[in-house]
Amino acid sequence: MARREADRAPQPGRSVAGTNLEFTRSHNRRVVLDTVRRLGPVSRAEIARETALTNQTISNIVEELEQAGFLLPGAPKREGRGQPSIPYTINPQGAWSLGFHVDHSAIIAALVDLTGKPVAIREIPAQRPSPRRAAPALRQLADALIEEAGVPASRLLGAGVALPVRFGVGAITTAGPTTLPGWDDPDARQHIAEALEQPVQIENDAMAAAIGERLHGVARAIDSFVFLFLDEGLGAGVFLGGQPWRGASLNAGEIGHMIVVPNGKPCPCGNRGCLERYLSLSAAQEFLGDEEFLADAPGSPALSELDGAISAPVERWVEEAAPYLASAVNILESTLDPETILLGGLAPAGVLAGLIEKAMPLPMSVGSRSGRSLPRLMAGSVGHHTVVLGAASLPIFDEINPRFDVLLKH
């Protein structure tokens, strides 16, 4: 039964329909695009060295991608004797993508170019919108953004929707204050796709932010990492070997409900001592009382745009919460052995920086190995637009990321 439940649930990361573009999805093309994304500007010869594809294959693919508008040739560079080499980058104007961050009190929409840069952003208020109620609003926002940016609709890759949703896990789905109604319904995605007339992917906020980080952010060249996503709760987007790890029921990364204090504070999930009861913005809110407001979520003031200074009471909470962060790092490193752990989300940048600083020195784990090239714990994307930009990166990721699991099945 559990398996069937999972099969019927929305499948994050997969589209309902083909892309609007006449662009084949062959594995080699993805490999070339991904190489240019990571290393560009990069020449054909450099792509060949990186990918183990033949020069002829690279030439054919690069030519095709250039004609399709996905790659941009730079000025030829002469290196020693022989033909000058042409450096290629991703063409920002090659395609566009829509992202939506649906939350308890607002919907943020963004239109981004192929490099993930936002070209238009809008925000409207919305009270705990269901998919049915959100669908017409998303369409209106999409039309407004496309018109504002003057982007040809034929060059849209699709839309990503990110929200606090857990897929078909019973109690946790409905009990927590951090989830929205109706979005774990199998028809939700179809509903939105019909309204937008675009392929749509639905993803939880933490994983969407992690995919944005992998595609355009500090993790662009990091294959295995955990993106800790701090908002009202605490989630994580896990990348292993360059692929998002979603788990058997699509709920991997639900680390806010790891028990870190036996018989600790009661949690809406039914357990006691869950991590997010100590390390989350709702935990901070509880510590601070009603006076302070920390969240940088939709509908709240964009605190991350302030100078990052935090008040003395917030600093006291940071001191209290940081050991739980250190403990989470130890557990995640011991379980997954990632290259690094990133802390980001909807808290003000100053709070996240404070948490990272106060979590040091981190407890020993397999992560304390010598000769590391990256710190064990570092800052990832923060602020008001983290999730919507992650959402907009979903269709691009789907287009660019080499899918080795697909290769194995054929």
Ligand SMILES: [Zn+2]
């Ligand atoms: Zn819990």
